[in-house]
Amino acid sequence: MVSLWGSKNGEEENHSGTATPQDGQASEHHTPASRRENHSEPNERSRLLPPPQGRYLDPDDPAVSPYNLWSVRALRYFSVLFLIISFLWWVLLLVSIFISPPMMHSRGSGFFDFSYTTLTVGNLLLAILFFSVPNKARQISCMIMAVLLLIDMILILAVSRLRSEEGWVGIASVIWATFIAAYLVLTDRVVAWGKHEEEERLTGRQETRRTLREWCAVLTSSVIQIVLILLVVLFTATLALRARDASLHAPGERYLVDGDKYKVHLACIGNTTDTAGKRNPTVLLEAGEDPVEGTFESWAWDAYENGTIDRYCYWDRPGFAWSDNGPSPLSAGMAEVALSEALARAGEQGPWILVSAGVGSIYSRIFSSTHLADVSGLLLIDGLHEDLLYRIGSPSRGFFLWARGVISPLGWDRLAGALFQGRDREDRVYGRSAYQGGKYLKAKLQENLVANSLTKNEVSSARNIQKQSSNTSLVIISSGIEVRRDNEWERKQRDLTTLTDNLVAWDVVNKAPHQVWKTLEGRQTMEKRLGEMYDTSRNKIHV
Numbered sequence: 001m002v003s004l005w006g007s008k009n010g011e012e013e014n015h016s017g018t019a020t021p022q023d024g025q026a027s028e029h030h031t032p033a034s035r036r037e038n039h040s041e042p043n044e045r046s047r048l049l050p051p052p053q054g055r056y057l058d059p060d061d062p063a064v065s066p067y068n069l070w071s072v073r074a075l076r077y078f079s080v081l082f083l084i085i086s087f088l089w090w091v092l093l094l095v096s097i098f099i100s101p102p103m104m105h106s107r108g109s110g111f112f113d114f115s116y117t118t119l120t121v122g123n124l125l126l127a128i129l130f131f132s133v134p135n136k137a138r139q140i141s142c143m144i145m146a147v148l149l150l151i152d153m154i155l156i157l158a159v160s161r162l163r164s165e166e167g168w169v170g171i172a173s174v175i176w177a178t179f180i181a182a183y184l185v186l187t188d189r190v191v192a193w194g195k196h197e198e199e200e201r202l203t204g205r206q207e208t209r210r211t212l213r214e215w216c217a218v219l220t221s222s223v224i225q226i227v228l229i230l231l232v233v234l235f236t237a238t239l240a241l242r243a244r245d246a247s248l249h250a251p252g253e254r255y256l257v258d259g260d261k262y263k264v265h266l267a268c269i270g271n272t273t274d275t276a277g278k279r280n281p282t283v284l285l286e287a288g289e290d291p292v293e294g295t296f297e298s299w300a301w302d303a304y305e306n307g308t309i310d311r312y313c314y315w316d317r318p319g320f321a322w323s324d325n326g327p328s329p330l331s332a333g334m335a336e337v338a339l340s341e342a343l344a345r346a347g348e349q350g351p352w353i354l355v356s357a358g359v360g361s362i363y364s365r366i367f368s369s370t371h372l373a374d375v376s377g378l379l380l381i382d383g384l385h386e387d388l389l390y391r392i393g394s395p396s397r398g399f400f401l402w403a404r405g406v407i408s409p410l411g412w413d414r415l416a417g418a419l420f421q422g423r424d425r426e427d428r429v430y431g432r433s434a435y436q437g438g439k440y441l442k443a444k445l446q447e448n449l450v451a452n453s454l455t456k457n458e459v460s461s462a463r464n465i466q467k468q469s470s471n472t473s474l475v476i477i478s479s480g481i482e483v484r485r486d487n488e489w490e491r492k493q494r495d496l497t498t499l500t501d502n503l504v505a506w507d508v509v510n511k512a513p514h515q516v517w518k519t520l521e522g523r524q525t526m527e528k529r530l531g532e533m534y535d536t537s538r539n540k541i542h543v
Contacts, residue, residue, distance in 0.1 A: 056204045064202045066132060066194035075187045076131055082180060083124040089176075090117045093169070097402070097442070098449065100327035107262045107324035108165030109438030113173035115235065115409040116149075119228065120177045126224055127184050133217040134192035139185050141225035146181035148232045153178055155239050161246035162239070165324065165439075231410065238411030241418060241428065248425040250322040251293075255342040258326065258334075265322035266342045269304055270311030281351045281376060281537040283312035283530065286367075288358025288381075288515070291321040291430040291440075296357060299517045299526060308531040313348060315339055317363070319443025321430040330446040331454035336367045350374030351541065353533050357381040358514065359392060359447070362459050365499070368472065369462035376537040377473040378499070379530055381516050382482060385492035386459045393451030401448055405441040466499055473536060474500045475529045477522075480510040505529060 057064055066072045093114045096104050106113070123142070130138070153174045156162045163171070199207045210218070252267025273279055285292050285300055292314045300312050317335050318326035326338065352375050356364035361383025368375045384392075413436050417423035427433040434440050447455075466472070476497050483490040497506050507529065509522045516522035 057202045064198055066191050066198055068198050069194045072191055072194040075190055076128070079124060079128050079131070079187065082183070083121065083128065086117060086120045086124060086176070086180070089173075090114070090121055093117055093173070096169075096328070097405075097445070098328055104169055105261055105327040106165065106167035106169050108162075108167070108170065109319075109325055109405060109408070109442040110169070111405045111438040111442065112166060112235075112239075112409045113170040114406065116152075116170075116173040116177040119231065119235075120173075120180045122224075122228060123177075123180055123184060126221060126228075127187060130217050130221045131187075131191065132195075133214050133221070134188045134195060135218045135221065137218065137222040138225055139188045141222070141229055142181050142184045142188070144229055145232050146178055146185065148229075148236050149174060149178040149181055152232075152236055152239055155236075155243055159243045159246055162243060234410040234412060234415070237415055238409055241411060241414055245425045245428050248429050253346065254322060255345045257338040257341040257345075262318065262324035262326055264318060264324070264338055264342050265316040266313065266339075266346055266348075267315070268311065268313040268346070268348065269301070270309075272311065274310065279349075279541055280310040281353055281534060281541065282348065283309050283353045283355055283534070284364075284367075285312060285314035286354065286356035286360035286364045287314075287317065287320065288356070288360045291316055291434050293321055293430040294432070294434065295515065296517065299523045300355070302523070303527045303530060306527070308527055309534050313343075315342065316430075317443065319439045319446070321434065325439055325442050326446070328446055329450050329454065330443075331450045331458060332363050332447075333366050333455070333458035336363055336370065339363075339367060340370070351376040351537055353377040353379065353530070353537055355379040355381070355530065356383065357516070359384045361496075362386065362389070362455065365466065366458055366462045369465040372465070372468075372472070375472055376540065377475070377533040379475045379477070379526070379533060380496060381477045381526065382479045382493075382514050383476070383496060385496060386456055386463070387495075388488070388492055389451045389456050389459075393448055393453075393455075398445060398448040401441055401445040405438055405445060408436070408438040408441055411436075463499065467501075471502065472500045473502050473504050473533050475504045475533060476506040477516055477525060477529065478506070478508045479512050479514050479516055480508050481513050483508055504532065 067076075092101070092104070093110065095101070097110055097114065123145070127138075153171075156166050156171060156174060166174075196206045199205065250265050250267070252265055254263040254265050256263050268282070270282075271280065272282075283300065285297060287294075287296055290296070293316075297314055300309070300314070303309050304312060316323035318324065318330060318338060326334065350371065350373075352371065354364040354368055354375060354377070356379070358381075361380045364378065364380070368378060414423070414428060414433060417427070417433050417436075423431075423433050428437065474497070476493060478490075478493045483493060493506075497503050507525050509516050509519065509525055512519045512522040517526060
């Protein structure tokens with residue numbers, strides 16, 4: 001049989017062209033010196049082991065190994081090298097979730113590139129552990145993974161929004177994962193060839209049986225490979241959903257902020273001036289725990305349709321709805337700087353009436369403290385007090401958000417919602433399924449990491465600054481359910497009424513939940529107070 005690397009030792013021709021001595025005949029003419037001249041170092045032709053002299057080795061002999069071939073050993077060395085590179089890249093991506101290294105910020109969540117690298121590390125570990133036990137199942141599995149990853153790579157490169165969100169980090173990660181999957185197919189085939197070559201050379205035939213240990217290795221490897229294939233299938237399906245969602249048009253515009261590192265979404269409704277050409281105040285909405293387009297913006301639209309207000313704007317904080325994720329760490333103050341930059345790029349000017357809910361009140365208060373001259377009113381709807389930031393900044397919540405984000409590329413809940421619950425693009429981008437997305441989870445994780453440190457310091461400073469302004473009207477609207485349920489919440493709501501010296505009203509909506517606008521009484525109260533603040537602000541402008 002002809003070897004891939006050349007003929008076997010027994011089939012090699014003599015360099016001198018003379019016949020070799022026959023069995024039983026002594027070679028009296030060969031001297032030790034001539035033996036040294038004919039001796040050569042072991043190479044790929046002669047193998048590391050000498051050819052059998054009239055007998056074959058037992059198939060279970062450790063000397064019967066594909067590692068006798070330098071090509072097989074080289075592939076193993078390369079596999080170890082690739083594993084080291086992949087692991088270092090994996091560590092860097094893990095760190096970048098919490099602190100963005102220079103030039104490595106991606107506008108997406110960063111969980112997809114982390115997942116692709118985790119898959120690559122797992123593939124290489126599996127290949128190295130079962131390196132000497134090649135099997136067809138692993139070759140087919142790696143081929144399937146390589147094809148699926150190639151589809152992922154094409155999707156990311158073809159869809160501009162995905163390409164922008166993943167950035168060079170995500171693109172490099174999926175290309176590397178695809179390359180490694182294809183490389184492992186080649187590696188397994190070469191090891192299988194080397195194993196058969198050595199068996200035929202040292203035992204006289206190719207071994208068709210496997211030991212119990214080899215069968216256990218094949219079974220374990222196959223089961224793990226099947227699991228990995230299922231994970232890649234989910235990656236591909238989730239990526240296809242993201243590509244579908246990217247076609248949903250944003251109602252406003254997306255503006256580059258923070259040195260053009262990422263974009264935030266800003267939309268405005270209504271005219272900047274009235275019929276007399278005088279400037280209208282603008283209501284600026286700040287969402288709470290969910291994207292503003294979900295349910296919060298709807299009551300403002302009703303107020304606009306009813307003529308209570310003439311103009312309002314809303315935006316998506318970094319990571320929400322159509323806005324990209326910002327670099328980590330990202331505090332509330334940093335997010336409000338991004339809002340200020342987006343408003344400036346859009347050419348929007350005050351006076352502003354800030355309306356916010358829940359944790360969004362923290363953001364509005366910081367914005368107000370940096371735009372005292374332009375903010376005429378604050379309407380806080382069951383707002384979060386700075387002393388309660390520890391609730392969203394707890395380590396256990398942070399770990400849950402991180403773990404949930406890591407598995408978010410699987411998209412099992414989003415896929416189930418799309419297939420069986422009729423969830424559409426709107427649900428996934430800003431609606432009831434938005435909380436399942438990687439961008440949203442990254443944003444909440446960023447919020448958690450600095451809530452009790454950077455953000456708390458910023459809002460505390462904002463309170464001291466805000467206290468110096470007596471011109472800012474203040475309205476507090478609280479959830480009656482939350483006030484009765486939590487005494488600490490009730491005390492902190494009362495404390496919020498002292499943010500400025502111009503408290504207009506503190507309303508407790510009796511049967512309203514935390515999202516006060518979900519009840520009719522809550523919406524009526526909110527629209528009434530907003531109308532009063534809007535008229536006051538407009539009268540100040542027109543005087």
